[in-house]
Amino acid sequence: MKFFPVLLLVACALLASASTPTKTVKRTDSSQFVSTSGSKFMVNGSEFAWIGTNAYWLQALNTEQDIINTLSNISALGITVVRTWAFNDVTAIPEDNGTWFQLIANGTTTINNGTNGLQKLDMIVKHAEAFGIYIIMTLTNNWNPLPTDNLTSSIASLQSSIESRATVETFNSTRPRNFLSNDYGGMDVYVRQFGLKTHDEFYTNQTLIDAFTNYTTQIVTRYVNSPSVLAWELANDPRCNSSVTASPGCVPQNITEWHSIVAKNISAIDKNHLVSSGAQGFMCTDCPKLFPLKPTAPAQPSARAAVDRRTVAKPITKARIIQERNEQWKKNRALLPKSEEAGVRVRGRWVSTPTRRQSDSTSQDVGSAFDGSQGVDSQDILGIPEIGFGSFQLFPDQNSYGLDDPSLPAFNNTLQNGLNWITTQGQLATLANKPVSLVGFGLVTQANAPSFVPFNSTIAPFANVSTTATKSSTSSNTTASTANSTTQSFGVTDSQQATAYSSWLNAGISSGVSGLVQYQWSQGNLTAAANTTISTSTNDDTTGESSNQNTTGESPNDGYSIQGVGEDTVQSILQGAVQSVG
Numbered sequence: 001m002k003f004f005p006v007l008l009l010v011a012c013a014l015l016a017s018a019s020t021p022t023k024t025v026k027r028t029d030s031s032q033f034v035s036t037s038g039s040k041f042m043v044n045g046s047e048f049a050w051i052g053t054n055a056y057w058l059q060a061l062n063t064e065q066d067i068i069n070t071l072s073n074i075s076a077l078g079i080t081v082v083r084t085w086a087f088n089d090v091t092a093i094p095e096d097n098g099t100w101f102q103l104i105a106n107g108t109t110t111i112n113n114g115t116n117g118l119q120k121l122d123m124i125v126k127h128a129e130a131f132g133i134y135i136i137m138t139l140t141n142n143w144n145p146l147p148t149d150n151l152t153s154s155i156a157s158l159q160s161s162i163e164s165r166a167t168v169e170t171f172n173s174t175r176p177r178n179f180l181s182n183d184y185g186g187m188d189v190y191v192r193q194f195g196l197k198t199h200d201e202f203y204t205n206q207t208l209i210d211a212f213t214n215y216t217t218q219i220v221t222r223y224v225n226s227p228s229v230l231a232w233e234l235a236n237d238p239r240c241n242s243s244v245t246a247s248p249g250c251v252p253q254n255i256t257e258w259h260s261i262v263a264k265n266i267s268a269i270d271k272n273h274l275v276s277s278g279a280q281g282f283m284c285t286d287c288p289k290l291f292p293l294k295p296t297a298p299a300q301p302s303a304r305a306a307v308d309r310r311t312v313a314k315p316i317t318k319a320r321i322i323q324e325r326n327e328q329w330k331k332n333r334a335l336l337p338k339s340e341e342a343g344v345r346v347r348g349r350w351v352s353t354p355t356r357r358q359s360d361s362t363s364q365d366v367g368s369a370f371d372g373s374q375g376v377d378s379q380d381i382l383g384i385p386e387i388g389f390g391s392f393q394l395f396p397d398q399n400s401y402g403l404d405d406p407s408l409p410a411f412n413n414t415l416q417n418g419l420n421w422i423t424t425q426g427q428l429a430t431l432a433n434k435p436v437s438l439v440g441f442g443l444v445t446q447a448n449a450p451s452f453v454p455f456n457s458t459i460a461p462f463a464n465v466s467t468t469a470t471k472s473s474t475s476s477n478t479t480a481s482t483a484n485s486t487t488q489s490f491g492v493t494d495s496q497q498a499t500a501y502s503s504w505l506n507a508g509i510s511s512g513v514s515g516l517v518q519y520q521w522s523q524g525n526l527t528a529a530a531n532t533t534i535s536t537s538t539n540d541d542t543t544g545e546s547s548n549q550n551t552t553g554e555s556p557n558d559g560y561s562i563q564g565v566g567e568d569t570v571q572s573i574l575q576g577a578v579q580s581v582g
């Protein structure tokens with residue numbers, strides 16, 4: 001929060017210079033449905049700049065009062081947007097009466113409109129409206145890993161990433177259903193249950209497009225007149241691949257084409273709500289475009305004007321990314337103390353020499369966020385007429401958003417690449433003349449590392465690392481345990497997380513990103529029940545027997561929850577952001 005006052009001034013200055021053209025737009029439309037005007041959101045006749053949070057698990061809470069309490073606490077911070085899952089696909093009806101929305105089995109689909117079905121979603125919409133909260137409804141997920149998928153490569157990469165310090169276990173069957181965000185079904189359920197083989201057939205096979213359209217039509221029709229729905233988000237993190245592999249022929253254009261088809265279908269039955277992608281924001285700068293963006297105004301050659309170059313909309317090209325990176329790395333080097341210029345110690349190893357640096361700075365590699373290798377092109381998707389606003393995400397523990405500057409320590413790279421990512425997406429908004437929103441961002445802290453499960457996995461790769469660390473620190477002080485306890489653990493410190501969250505929110509606000517959604521909300525004092533998503537606290541219970549009579553529980557932690565340590569800090573950072581957009 002302490003970062004806001006200074007940066008806020010910068011933000012105001014930038015906003016003033018950047019938004020002059022759109023501010024002159026007189027809106028006669030005072031609709032209660034969220035709409036857009038240029039790169040801003042509008043509602044009830046005014047600009048709507050918002051801060052949000054993710055709570056994919058709202059539908060899995062055990063009581064209506066829990067939904068009310070959660071939305072009430074979110075609202076108390078001034079947060080006005082909640083992104084949540086509006087899907088829950090099962091392949092057999094759960095015997096425990098748990099929440100499910102759609103049965104997808106053996107090539108047929110059935111929707112559950114009962115009390116443990118869509119009526120749960122009705123409750124969320126109803127109470128959101130009462131709290132003045134807008135809901136982003138996500139309609140499916142790219143990720144739904146199962147133990148039967150071929151996870152060989154993902155397990156191998158997880159192992160190497162922690163230098164084999166942790167034993168990677170198999171599928172964690174002790175975790176309740178709907179605990180992880182990737183445990184609500186999604187694209188791969190359709191692929192498997194319709195007898196297909198590759199992930200991207202979800203986007204291209206007509207039968208699957210029809211099945212998904214059948215689902216979205218039911219959901220969209222149900223809430224077509226609800227002003228508290230902010231937007232339909234087609235999918236979380238859509239891309240060619242998943243834990244079910246992609247076919248070799250899948251290219252970003254196939255994902256773009258799917259967006260166009262589904263967005264058209266939804267817009268045809270719902271004139272009230274915006275449609276967005278839910279993609280991570282990855283681009284393919286060199287890919288041909290199905291929906292080229294038409295720049296709204298030609299770039300002015302008045303470089304003399306003291307306009308920040310970030311506010312000028314320029315196409316996002318490979319040459320530009322490389323040029324801006326080289327400038328930034330040069331600046332970083334100039335800031336280094338003389339003694340560190342010859343090389344930088346990162347995590348106890350010399351990783352950089354002047355020679356190495358030179359070759360890095362002449363690299364023509366734009367990195368996986370821009371080269372199309374993520375199998376999606378958000379720039380192309382944003383050009384689709386029925387896509388009302390763009391989306392992107394920021395999860396540096398799981399994806400790369402730019403090459404690391406060899407002059408900088410790991411955390412500084414994480415911070416800087418995140419800032420660049422946000423700024424670039426803000427430019428895309430200006431370029432496309434549509435809003436762009438950060439629909440999920442998070443950094444795993446050291447305290448949260450044992451709970452961290454990557455989105456494409458069911459395994460907590462660092463679960464055992466902490467167990468080892470705890471054991472060695474509480475047992476005898478042997479040489480071995482000293483060595484192990486000094487090994488750097490996964491994740492950032494709480495204070496680094498706070499720095500990153502404040503800086504990223506500020507960067508989003510100042511670079512014209514109209515909507516910033518933290519991942520994810522934490523809620524305590526929820527009604528717990530055995531074998532449900534909200535299980536009783538496990539703190540003092542090592543046997544697994546339910547000896548404690550605790551009837552309250554906490555919302556799921558997939559490594560990004562803020563419960564306990566850090567909660568107050570993150571909440572006050574969000575509150576600060578609310579005040580600066582308000």
Ligand SMILES: *[C@@H]1O[C@H](CO)[C@@H](O)[C@H](O)[C@H]1NC(C)=O
Pocket residue numbers: 095096097
């Ligand atoms: C599920 O609901 C049915 C009907 O309400 C009830 O008979 C059954 O006991 C419930 N099962 C569980 C596991 O709660």
Ligand SMILES: *[C@@H]1O[C@H](CO)[C@@H](O)[C@H](O)[C@H]1NC(C)=O
Pocket residue numbers: 091092105106
């Ligand atoms: C799907 O088919 C399999 C094999 O024929 C069968 O065992 C299963 O019960 C079917 N599932 C549903 C939900 O009909």
Ligand SMILES: *[C@@H]1O[C@H](CO)[C@@H](O)[C@H](O)[C@H]1NC(C)=O
Pocket residue numbers: 113114
């Ligand atoms: C659920 O859907 C069925 C079939 O469309 C319909 O007959 C029934 O009235 C619906 N029930 C509720 C509670 O909406």
Ligand SMILES: *[C@@H]1O[C@H](CO)[C@@H](O)[C@H](O)[C@H]1NC(C)=O
Pocket residue numbers: 150151152153
């Ligand atoms: C699983 O994936 C690995 C690595 O991608 C591959 O070598 C192996 O052949 C695959 N196994 C199966 C059964 O598909």
Ligand SMILES: *[C@@H]1O[C@H](CO)[C@@H](O)[C@H](O)[C@H]1NC(C)=O
Pocket residue numbers: 107194195196205206207208
């Ligand atoms: C699409 O999926 C359906 C349903 O499984 C299948 O019958 C059909 O052959 C697939 N179409 C193509 C072109 O692969």
Ligand SMILES: *[C@@H]1O[C@H](CO)[C@@H](O)[C@H](O)[C@H]1NC(C)=O
Pocket residue numbers: 108109207208210211214
């Ligand atoms: C979609 O719904 C239509 C109409 O209810 C139905 O005929 C069709 O079989 C459904 N398609 C799929 C793939 O479920």
Ligand SMILES: *[C@@H]1O[C@H](CO)[C@@H](O)[C@H](O)[C@H]1NC(C)=O
Pocket residue numbers: 204249250251253254
């Ligand atoms: C994927 O996109 C490419 C390029 O537009 C196209 O040639 C190909 O047919 C598409 N694949 C499918 C399965 O639609």
Ligand SMILES: *[C@@H]1O[C@H](CO)[C@@H](O)[C@H](O)[C@H]1NC(C)=O
Pocket residue numbers: 151153154157158242243397398399454456
């Ligand atoms: C899962 O994501 C990690 C990066 O976070 C990657 O290394 C791994 O290959 C991915 N696995 C699959 C199956 O996509």
Ligand SMILES: *[C@@H]1O[C@H](CO)[C@@H](O)[C@H](O)[C@H]1NC(C)=O
Pocket residue numbers: 336407408409412499
């Ligand atoms: C890295 O970041 C920290 C904290 O944000 C800062 O104090 C330090 O100067 C930075 N180091 C470099 C080399 O930029």
Ligand SMILES: *[C@@H]1O[C@H](CO)[C@@H](O)[C@H](O)[C@H]1NC(C)=O
Pocket residue numbers: 169172174175176459460461463
């Ligand atoms: C399995 O899940 C439980 C409950 O979420 C968790 O406590 C445990 O650490 C997990 N184990 C692994 C290996 O991920």
Ligand SMILES: *[C@@H]1O[C@H](CO)[C@@H](O)[C@H](O)[C@H]1NC(C)=O
Pocket residue numbers: 476477
């Ligand atoms: C273990 O190490 C800690 C910290 O270095 C020290 O305070 C403590 O006295 C040591 N315990 C034993 C039994 O040597």
Ligand SMILES: *[C@@H]1O[C@H](CO)[C@@H](O)[C@H](O)[C@H]1NC(C)=O
Pocket residue numbers: 164165468472480481484
């Ligand atoms: C320290 O780590 C090594 C290698 O991972 C392991 O073999 C050893 O048992 C660990 N020692 C302790 C005390 O945990």
